[in-house]
Structures are given as structure tokens and as C-alpha cells.
Amino acid sequence: xxxxxxxxxxxxxxxxxxxxxxxxxxxxxxxxxxxxxxxxxxxxxxxxxxxxxxxxxxxxxxxxxxxxxxxxxxxxxxxxxxxxxxxxxxxxxxxxxxxxxxxxxxxxxxxxxxxxxxxxxxxxxxxxxxxxxxxxxxxxxxxxxxxxxxxxxxxxxxxxxxxxxxxxxxxxxxxxxxxxxxxxxxxxxxxxxxxxxxxxxxxxxxxxxxxxxxxxxxxxxxxxxxxxxxxxxxxxxxxxxxxxxxxxxxxxxx
Numbered sequence: 530x531x532x533x534x535x536x537x538x539x540x541x542x543x544x545x546x547x548x549x550x551x552x553x554x555x556x557x558x559x560x561x562x563x564x565x566x567x568x569x570x571x572x573x574x575x576x577x578x579x580x581x582x583x584x585x586x587x588x589x590x591x592x593x594x595x596x597x598x599x600x601x602x603x604x605x606x607x608x609x610x611x612x613x614x615x616x617x618x619x620x621x622x623x624x625x626x627x628x629x630x631x632x633x634x635x636x637x638x639x640x641x642x643x644x645x646x647x648x649x650x651x652x653x654x655x656x657x658x659x660x661x662x663x664x665x666x667x668x669x670x671x672x673x674x675x676x677x678x679x680x681x682x683x684x685x686x687x688x689x690x691x692x693x694x695x696x697x698x699x700x701x702x703x704x705x706x707x708x709x710x711x712x713x714x715x716x717x718x719x720x721x722x723x724x725x726x727x728x729x730x731x732x733x734x735x736x737x738x739x740x741x742x743x744x745x746x747x748x749x750x751x752x753x754x755x756x757x758x759x760x761x762x763x764x765x766x767x768x769x770x771x772x773x774x775x776x777x778x779x780x781x782x783x
Contacts, residue, residue: 533764537562541761542606542616544596544653545623547574549722550672550750554620557754558761559587563618566592566609596623596649606656618668618761619657621650626724631685639686646690650697654712658705665709670760671698673716675776691716695772702770711769713760718776720748744777 541558545551547569555565555578565587569575575591582589590613594605610616625645627638650671661667674691676684694714701712719738721729728734729747739745756775759765774780 534758534762535562536618536758536761539617539761540564540566540615541618541620542566542568542592542609542653542657543620543622544568544649546620547571547578549724550717550720550753551620551622552578553750554622554753554757555589556582556585556587557751557757558618558620559585559589560754561758561762563761564588564590566590566616568592568594568596568623570595596621596653597644599652602649602652603656606653606660610660615664616657616660617666619653619670620757620761621653621669621671623649623653624672624724626684626687628683628727630683634686642686642690646687647693647697650694654697654701658701658710661710662705662708667705667710668761668765669701669705669710669712670757671701671712671714673698673714673772675716675718675774675779677714677716677772678774678780698772699770706769711760711765713765713768713770714772715753715756715760716772716774716776716780717753718742718748718774718779720750720753722750742777742779743782746777748775748777 541563543551543555546555546567559565567578572593579589579591592609594601671694673694676688677691677695680688698712698714753775756773
């Protein structure tokens with residue numbers, strides 16, 4: 530049974546993995562046996578994250594690129610595979626948030642959200658999948674959100690991008706399952722991360738969230754690891770195009 534969830538001998542690229550959810554998933558996939566490739570744009574933060582994981586015993590390397598740069602992504606992924614070998618698992622985690630009422634939402638912020646939250650999934654997904662298709666195997670996990678299914682005031686464009694992540698995931702599965710790829714998404718609920726720092730620090734919002742969520746609390750990033758290991762492993766060999774909500778029940782209740 531343990532072999533179903535083992536990632537021994539696999540290599541995982543995780544975008545936006547120098548902190549928050551991406552870093553937690555890197556640590557979790559490493560614990561399951563995977564070699565980790567950390568990615569980010571801030572090389573100093575990337576180096577510090579790499580150092581921390583190595584001190585914990587992880588096999589980890591860095592691949593710095595901007596996930597919104599199509600040509601740069603392609604060059605980085607192709608170069609890595611040529612020099613180091615296969616990328617067996619891709620976690621498209623890079624993302625951002627911008628909170629403003631929709632009638633005043635800046636057009637440039639909207640474009641940044643589109644590029645960071647959804648275009649990056651296409652760019653990195655395509656670059657990695659080209660190699661996976663040739664091998665007839667691969668795992669792609671896209672990080673969606675509870676906002677894939679729900680909306681809140683002030684984040685309509687973010688909600689749009691995360692809805693698009695789920696549908697792009699379905700499209701990836703539809704096109705690539707025949708080549709041996711499993712393409713799925715994880716949709717976190719409200720987690721205590723740097724992206725949510727302002728909300729975590731707001732007592733009124735936290736009180737609302739605890740009442741609204743059946744589990745009665747914020748999620749902790751380590752609670753996403755099990756879902757990521759499952760979708761990265763042989764245990765999910767016939768799971769494709771699925772969005773797995775890890776949200777304490779918030780999308781299940783009124």
C-alpha cells in the first residue's frame with residue numbers, strides 16, 4: 530500500500546515555492562521521496578528556501594524563472610531537462626491577490642492577475658507537458674482556490690482567474706490523458722499564508738471565517754500535503770480533470 534503513495538525516484542517542479550503553500554508542498558513531496566525543484570523570481574528568497582530544505586535532508590535544486598514569460602519558461606524547462614533529466618511532477622502554484630471593489634479595480638492589476646494566476650499555468654504546463662507527452666507519463670497539479678467555486682466582495686478578478694484554473698485543468702486532462710498524464714487541481718480554502726496575512730490579522734474577518742467554515746478555523750498549509758501526495762502518486766492513476774477542495778467544508782455548507 531505504501532508504494533501507491535511513494536514518490537521515490539520522482540522529480541517535482543513547484544512554481545512559486547519559496548514561501549507559503551508552495552514551500553509547504555515542496556517539503557511534503559520531499560518527505561514522500563521526491564527530488565524537489567524550487568522556483569521563484571526572487572533569487573534571494575529562493576536560495577534561502579533551498580538552504581532550509583537541504584538542512585532538513587531534502588534533495589533540492591533551484592530553477593529561477595518568471596512563470597508569466599512564455600519564452601523564458603520554455604527555455605528554462607527545456608534547459609533543465611536537457612541538463613538534469615525528467616520533470617515527473619509539476620505543481621503550478623505561482624499566484625497573487627489584489628483586493629479592491631470591482632468598480633474601482635485597476636486595469637493593470639487585473640492584467641497582472643490574469644498573467645500570474647492563469648497564463649502562468651498555461652505557460653509552465655505546456656512547457657513541461659511537451660516532455661511528459663514524449664515519455665507517456667506525468668502528473669500536473671494546478672493550485673486553484675475556494676474562489677474557484679465561491680466569490681467574496683473585492684476580489685472578482687481573482688475569482689475569475691481561479692475559475693479559469695479549474696477549467697484549464699479540465700482542458701489539460703481532456704487533451705493529455707491519452708498521453709498518460711494526470712492533470713488535476715487542488716482548491717485550498719482559507720489558509721494562514723503570506724497571501725492572506727491581512728485577513729489573518731483582521732479579528733473581524735477571522736471571527737466570520739470561523740463561523741462560516743464547518744471546521745471552525747483557518748487551514749494550516751501542511752494540511753494540503755496529503756492531497757498533493759495523492760495527486761502526485763500512483764494512487765491517483767485514474768483521476769483526471771478533478772478539482773479537489775481542501776477547505777474545511779466551506780464549499781459544502783450555507
